Amino acid sequence: MKPGPRRSVSQSDLVAAAFELLEQKGFAAVSVRGVAAALGLTPTAMYTYFPSKQALLVAMVEELLSGVAGQSSGADASPEAARDFLVVTAVALRARLREHPGAIALVTSGPLDGARALGLAERLGEAFLTSGAGDVDTAARAAHALLALVLGQVALETAWGEASEIEPAALWSDAPPHPITDAGAALGVREGAEGEFRLAIERLVDAWR
Amino acid sequence: MKPGPRRSVSQSDLVAAAFELLEQKGFAAVSVRGVAAALGLTPTAMYTYFPSKQALLVAMVEELLSGVAGQSSGADASPEAARDFLVVTAVALRARLREHPGAIALVTSGPLDGARALGLAERLGEAFLTSGAGDVDTAARAAHALLALVLGQVALETAWGEASEIEPAALWSDAPPHPITDAGAALGVREGAEGEFRLAIERLVDAWR
């Protein structure tokens, strides 16, 4: 079943193979050639399924975001339920992004304007509305800020997580001490303990209600 | 003055040339070969100045962050002055990141553990402490969250900014409507109007005091 006018794999297969590479060898290893080879295809065969590598990455982001926000946002639920939805969704999104090393590189490299990304932003806005945000404009701003906090937090966690592996000798350098930042490191702020994250999310959510 | 055992350029020259490329051709164009060529050097000559491309990128991030937070954080100032410092610093950091297209790709690709990045986090923590944060731990968490919000906000602005150029025809697609998100777009949330940004920062800062 090598050549022939019949489709041998699917778009989903390419996305799955790409995630396999992302998980095992990092973002840099997610190449057109690598993905194609993992499926026994020639690099050029990929262009039958996606118009470009960028399109493949967008499909990966969509896959990553799928299912993060449940079907119902709780538009007809109580303010307390809506608040819970916001916190739970933020925690779930962070967990999803942390599952795959290099996921933020993926998210920040590929545009976030897919249907799933916009749908997620919309659900967050709805939840802010029923949880106590005064009007639609405020809800939109709040949803934007919540999404930004989650993204930035994961980006910082990843950056600082990688960094600590590289230069442990920096402790003996002549750099000035950082008592507060070090206290944060001891707290697990850098490593991204879930409790710390949830606390920050709750503060932001409550600030917009 | 082609060869010879005398240093013909400096590390700063390489960083400057790299920013020139970043500004004019985007993050993907910041290559070892491109930077070297801009200075009339061979690609391999760069490895006399930096041990790797990654080291060059880290130097760029440090340059980007330099001067964002002033010398004094206002540790001996009033709580109100400290609050102002936090907001002003966040706004300045965002402006700095937005100056160069592809700056977030740079920041998220290269680690943020340079001296400047840690120093910035420390100054923010100090300011939170004098502005009303109860203890060192809370200040560390607050500084982390503020940094994350700025980073994530710029990342979202960039992603949505690029996206809107690609597919204006999506308005006519069969996708479900997004009234809240669209209201946000009309507000300038996506494009990143400074007023919207400052408002979100103030909410987060006040939530931690």
Add this chain to the structure above:
DNA sequence: ACCTGAACACCGTTCAAGT
């Protein structure tokens, strides 16, 4: 319609050699 093979214009990095 789907896929291959060759080709184009690139990458980061290493290494021996020159001055």
Add this chain to the structure above:
DNA sequence: ACCTGAACACCGTTCAAGT
């Protein structure tokens, strides 16, 4: 010490050709 030139093992993408 600083730099060049050649080389290695890669990239994304295009294009003509096969079935």
